[in-house]
Amino acid sequence: MPTYAVDSLTEDFVTGNPEIGSINAMTFGPEGILFLGDSKNSQVVAVDMSSAKKATNQKLYLKDIEALLGQLLGSDSDQLQIIDMVVNPINQNIYLGAQHSSGKSFLFLVNNNTLENVPLKSVSFSKVNVSNVVNADAKDRRGRPLRSLAITDIQFANGQIMVSGLSNAEFASTFRAIPFPFTNKQSDSSLEIYHAAHGKYETHAPIKTFMTTTINNQPHIIASYTCTPLVVFPMESLTPGSHTKGRTVAELGNWKTPLDIIEMTNNKGKRFILMANSNRALMKFKVSDIESFGNSLTTRVKERAGTDGVDFINLPFVNVQQLDKLNDKEFVFIQRESNGKLALKTSSNRWL
Amino acid sequence: MTLEVYSQSPKFSFSKEFIEVKTSENIQEIKVYKGSFTSHEQLANKEAILGDLFKDESSLYFTPVLPFQLNTTYTAIVNDSFFEFLIPLKTDYKKLRIAAIYPNTSKLPSNFLKWYVAFSKPVNSANIYNHITLINNKTKEKVDRALLPLENALLSNDGKLLTLWIEPGRQKRDLGPNKHLGEVLNEGASYTLLIDEKLKDKYGVAMGKTFEHSFRVIGSDRIQPSIKKWEFVLPKSNTNQPLVIQLNDNLDFGSLHNSLQIINTKGQVISGSFRIKTNENIIEFVPNTSWIKGNYILKCDKIIEDVSGNNLERLFDRDITKKKTKPILERKFSILR
Numbered sequence: 070m071p072t073y074a075v076d077s078l079t080e081d082f083v084t085g086n087p088e089i090g091s092i093n094a095m096t097f098g099p100e101g102i103l104f105l106g107d108s109k110n111s112q113v114v115a116v117d118m119s120s121a122k123k124a125t126n127q128k129l130y131l132k133d134i135e136a137l138l139g140q141l142l143g144s145d146s147d148q149l150q151i152i153d154m155v156v157n158p159i160n161q162n163i164y165l166g167a168q169h170s171s172g173k174s175f176l177f178l179v180n181n182n183t184l185e186n187v188p189l190k191s192v193s194f195s196k197v198n199v200s201n202v203v204n205a206d207a208k209d210r211r212g213r214p215l216r217s218l219a220i221t222d223i224q225f226a227n228g229q230i231m232v233s234g235l236s237n238a239e240f241a242s243t244f245r246a247i248p249f250p251f252t253n254k255q256s257d258s259s260l261e262i263y264h265a266a267h268g269k270y271e272t273h274a275p276i277k278t279f280m281t282t283t284i285n286n287q288p289h290i291i292a293s294y295t296c297t298p299l300v301v302f303p304m305e306s307l308t309p310g311s312h313t314k315g316r317t318v319a320e321l322g323n324w325k326t327p328l329d330i331i332e333m334t335n336n337k338g339k340r341f342i343l344m345a346n347s348n349r350a351l352m353k354f355k356v357s358d359i360e361s362f363g364n365s366l367t368t369r370v371k372e373r374a375g376t377d378g379v380d381f382i383n384l385p386f387v388n389v390q391q392l393d394k395l396n397d398k399e400f401v402f403i404q405r406e407s408n409g410k411l412a413l414k415t416s417s418n419r420w421l
Numbered sequence: 422m423t424l425e426v427y428s429q430s431p432k433f434s435f436s437k438e439f440i441e442v443k444t445s446e447n448i449q450e451i452k453v454y455k456g457s458f459t460s461h462e463q464l465a466n467k468e469a470i471l472g473d474l475f476k477d478e479s480s481l482y483f484t485p486v487l488p489f490q491l492n493t494t495y496t497a498i499v500n501d502s503f504f505e506f507l508i509p510l511k512t513d514y515k516k517l518r519i520a521a522i523y524p525n526t527s528k529l530p531s532n533f534l535k536w537y538v539a540f541s542k543p544v545n546s547a548n549i550y551n552h553i554t555l556i557n558n559k560t561k562e563k564v565d566r567a568l569l570p571l572e573n574a575l576l577s578n579d580g581k582l583l584t585l586w587i588e589p590g591r592q593k594r595d596l597g598p599n600k601h602l603g604e605v606l607n608e609g610a611s612y613t614l615l616i617d618e619k620l621k622d623k624y625g626v627a628m629g630k631t632f633e634h635s636f637r638v639i640g641s642d643r644i645q646p647s648i649k650k651w652e653f654v655l656p657k658s659n660t661n662q663p664l665v666i667q668l669n670d671n672l673d674f675g676s677l678h679n680s681l682q683i684i685n686t687k688g689q690v691i692s693g694s695f696r697i698k699t700n701e702n703i704i705e706f707v708p709n710t711s712w713i714k715g716n717y718i719l720k721c722d723k724i725i726e727d728v729s730g731n732n733l734e735r736l737f738d739r740d741i742t743k744k745k746t747k748p749i750l751e752r753k754f755s756i757l758r
């Protein structure tokens with residue numbers, strides 16, 4: 070197959086309406102390209118945001134995002150939900166994806182200490198279909214459109230966009246890596262992931278949130294499952310059709326649903342993983358602990374006070390629902406405060 | 422429909438989709454706020470609703486990014502004139518209700534995995550799991566961490582079918598939550614699945630009536646389902662009678678969709694439609710054209726599972742020390758009469 074030199078990642082982009090049905094997960098790739106995971110229209114859309122202006126915020130603090138969204142959209146705030154928050158690493162612009170009960174999704178930029186609607190009807194974009202992420206061998210074409218895929222997370226690394234999904238009909242884990250720029254020929258990989266770190270039993274398990282990083286100098290994926298284990302697997306295992314067993318490095322206790330996971334570095338250059346969960350504090354792991362934790366894929370993890378595996382520290386931020394790296398020193402997060410309000414704020418790596 | 426509320430100049434009218442201001446004055450702006458306001462001072466810390474302005478010879482129009490919500494007060498401001506308006510809820514408005522729940526059996530195994538809740542109309546998916554609880558009938562208390570909450574609700578594309586997972590980490594043998602908290606459902610106990618009346622439809626109208634579904638828990642189900650148990654009630658040839666398949670098992674509603682196919686001996690797919698009736702333990706297949714005498718094969722996808730997540734290929738939590746067996750995925754049947 071001939072290879073073509075691609076001058077720019079956006080060379081094949083077209084301007085128009087990408088027809089986004091829903092925004093379910095977002096991530097930034099290189100060159101200010103925003104990737105949107107759209108479960109409703111079963112697609113991943115890459116939008117060129119490189120020419121977007123840099124936001125100006127005197128202080129990054131929105132004290133009641135739900136009330137603000139309710140005002141801007143003229144809707145009761147309980148008809149609205151913030152689905153994801155991402156930062157463009159090039160200019161630190163913060164974007165929120167919000168969904169209204171009508172099924173309409175909105176993209177907002179945090180600007181001038183409020184939320185600014187970012188229209189997506191005429192943008193420079195490229196997109197790829199992910200409809201067969203959940204594969205049924207025998208299809209009843211007249212069947213009700215029941216089976217759907219909920220995209221749980223997307224990330225970009227090493228020239229590919231990775232998508233994790235959860236089916237509404239079976240507890241299968243689907244994980245797909247799609248080369249970018251998107252081509253007509255899809256050479257993506259669909260993986261099923263088992264976790265077998267518990268000795269006797271293995272089950273399929275969907276990924277809730279994941280991130281890419283280097284572990285022992287090799288590109289890896291750190292994934293967190295709906296049923297709490299934190300699992301690491303090498304990116305090179307993403308070969309078409311393969312079944313990969315991830316290495317469980319921790320079980321995150323009993324009362325958590327993982328929400329977001331990021332990597333930060335402290336002032337001394339030490340790397341940390343921060344993870345937001347439902348019900349509990351923000352958790353901090355040392356990357357070096359994950360690197361040194363066991364080798365076997367199926368080693369039974371040791372018990373440690375209700376949680377197993379690598380150690381973590383709880384940071385004094387509870388009920389963090391969204392989390393992203395703002396810059397080398399700060400992270401931005403959305404937190405349900407004790408007054409019940411949902412606030413957007415920042416903190417720094419002095420906690421690391 | 423456009424309702425007119427004020428007849429003074431400027432003339433203001435509204436519908437769900439837009440506001441129109443007819444005026445001879447040169448107005449440039451319509452601002453709309455959710456709520457009731459009478460002065461600019463009250464709006465100091467409020468944001469106006471996002472929308473588009475459009476102008477023609479006689480009128481200025483404002484189209485909000487979302488249609489105006491029913492039964493909600495809004496204030497439109499044109500220069501210094503304040504117009505309050507509300508789209509009333511029709512008296513015959515059909516409120517959201519729960520049309521069906523799968524499975525609806527009064528007994529469920531302790532390792533039961535998921536319900537499908539069918540709504541009468543598209544439901545508000547925002548934070549939907551906050552409206553759903555599992556109550557222990559004896560203690561009358563909520564069972565903590567019983568259901569799996571997801572930011573992106575597992576809702577079918579038509580917005581009417583919600584998948585509700587029992588916390589899988591607690592239902593899988595040997596995982597941390599299972600070891601520390603045990604299974605969500607205890608054998609012998611009774612529970613009620615409760616969907617509260619405040620749950621709204623996609624237009625923001627609350628259900629108004631709490632839904633309750635009670636059931637008792639029996640022992641766990643760790644037997645793989647098998648299509649060998651299925652019994653065929655055969656249709657007659659030259660008719661469009663349904664082929665009825667008695668499942669003799671409590672199978673999962675969702676996993677049967679798009680998982681079945683009937684072919685003839687030439688390998689051609691028989692077009693028609695499957696009706697999945699797991700609450701009656703049957704599946705029906707109605708062909709588009711009359712049945713022809715002959716031999717047929719029903720092909721099944723290995724992902725078909727029972728209500729505890731055990732599928733045709735494996736148990737939900739498979740014991741890796743035991744040998745795998747090849748799943749049976751085809752059943753033959755003949756229409757002779």
